[in-house]
Amino acid sequence: MENLRVQEATGSPGGAVPGASPTPGRRPPGAVSFVESIIHEGCCGLVLTSHIVASVGALAPAVMRDPPTPTWLRRVTTHPESSKIVWPEPRREQTFAAWMQSIAPAHGLIPSSLRSASSDASFRRYFRVDGHAGASFIVMDAPPPQEDVRPFVAVSSMLLAGGLNAPKVLAQDEALGFLLLADLGAELYLDTMLKAQAGADPATADALMRDAIRALVQWQVRADATALPAYDEPLLRRELALFPDWCVGRELGVTWTAAEHELWSTTCDLLVHSALHQPTVAVHRDYMPRNLMVCRHASGGIDHDATPGILDFQDAVRGPISYDLASLLRDAFISWEEELEIDWAVRYWQAARKAGLPMPDDFGEFWREVEWMGLQRHLKVLGIFCRLKHRDGKPKYSEDLPRFFAYAHKVAARYNALRPFSRLLEPLMGATRVEGFY
DSSP: OOSEEEEEEESOTTSSSTTSOOOTTOOOSOEEEEEEESSSTTTTTOOOOHHHHHHHOSOOOOOOOOOOOOOOOOOEEOOGGGOOOOOSSHHHHHHHHHHHHHHHHHHTBOGGGOEEEEEOSSSOEEEEEEBTTSOEEEEEEOOTTTOOSHHHHHHHHHHHHTTOBOOOEEEEETTTTEEEEEOOOSOBHHHHHHHHHHTTOHHHHHHHHHHHHHHHHHHHHHSOGGGSOBOOHHHHHHHHHHIIIIIIIIITOOOOOHHHHHHHHHHHHHHHHHHHTSOEEEEOSOOSGGGEEOOBOTTSSBOTTTOOEEOOOTTOEEEETTHHHHHHHSOSSOOOOHHHHHHHHHHHHHHHHHTTOOOOSSHHHHHHHHHHHHHHHHHHHHHHHHHHHHTTSOGGGGGGHHHHHHHHHHHHHHSGGGHHHHHHHHHHTTOEEEEEEO
16 A cells, blocks of 8 residues: 555553553553554545445555454343342332332232342442243332433333334332333343354344444434433533543543643544534434343344344433444444444445435545544543542443553544544553654
């Protein structure tokens, strides 16, 4: 390939060992290579299949391998042998027990079968309980004032009204923060995709992603986004501020200079401007494999009409049309070759255009919007993961900081307007730059 600038940097994405404070003046061993095209901005690293070339046009193909996948963190799912429920205080346990007894007769529940199902990064917890008729149910424990179940109830209704598969709310006590939900099963997209990836089963991963894309387009077409809070400039900027506050300052112990703060401010302006100038739709806000369920027929095959089951949608907003696709393609817990990301993005773009959603005529421009939106999200997540570690005592999430630094650097280094920011990221990743021209 002609006119490549090759930049070799010593160090490893994420700097020091995850969870450890960096040692000033020291860099971990290893090497990271950054390859950028100086001809086709935004297209470096694309490995295009024949049908993508037909859809995209004359993009210049090149090869850039995605970063190695570090240890990922799944939604914590318990098993029967470790399903004992621990309550933070006796009063909450007593209140819950009384509520369960009050709804058990109407729904045929067996309260004694209650066990943990999963937990996440918030204060919400999920239990599973059996019914006399053989079915199981999910119970959400979302203690006020930390949690509010009303958005979950409202968005569940929106999803179901749009013909999508979401847990139906069967009983609720909004004041206490308890919900009884239909059970969509226990098979996460993430687990099935990881198995497919490890077992060289691309057909399964591709089929599941196509189902997720179909459901996403359906959600965006049918949901009444006006009923949702706006993903506006103040919210976008609050999210971005998490990165310097919690990742740069608290986790890495770095103090930026005035010039570096100015560069950060310019980068934020670019990302916010790109997000706010996109068409707005209903945005799930965490549309990723960890929040999607694989649904199966009784015979064991995947039920593609019911898949995906959609979870964790209570933070839905009215926002940029590219946001959920960026979340789906560049996930916190599983990474894909860019060839596949482009393939799925083209399929979404074509389906969205066919459904009448406002899409750019040029796929290349849409892909830039996806990447810039993804960069905003990844910077936010870097801050959130560090906040979970330092404020909430959940250090496990910081193990995935290298993945997000790699995502962020790849995008920032690709676009001329963002390239200065890529150089601001490199010392945070434990990298130093040596440039050569070939």
